Amino acid sequence: MAKPDNRADNVDRxxxxxxxxxxxxxxxxxxxxxxxxxxxxxxxxxxxxxxxxRRESLEAFRSEIKDEALHQRNE
Known part of the structure; x- marks a missing residue:
């Protein structure tokens, strides 16, 4: 059985x-x-x-953090 999606530490990671x-x-x-x-x-x-x-990766990481922040606000 699949584990539930635990996104609690995504921003920290x-x-x-x-x-x-x-x-x-x-x-x-x-x-x-x-x-x-x-x-x-x-x-x-x-x-x-x-x-x-690496600089391109930084942009992607920052975008993911924004997405995670929105997801956490909407929970």
Missing amino acids: LQENINNTIENIEEAEDYLSEHAGEISDTEKQQIEGKNER
């Missing part, structure tokens, strides 16, 4: 994902600034591309 993603972006940017002269253009582009995808 999403916020933790946001915090982790921001931390990963900052670490990658720090790495780029510290090692810019030591890494290839390809590696730099890969890191920048990954950070761009």
Whole structure:
């Protein structure tokens, strides 16, 4: 039998994902600034591309938090 949908901790979980993603972006940017002269253009582009995808994920997480907040208000 399927478990009932428990969304009580979704906002907290999403916020933790946001915090982790921001931390990963900052670490990658720090790495780029510290090692810019030591890494290839390809590696730099890969890191920048990954950070761009992370920024897109942040937007999606924030949108999900808004949806969860609306859902919780409507219960």
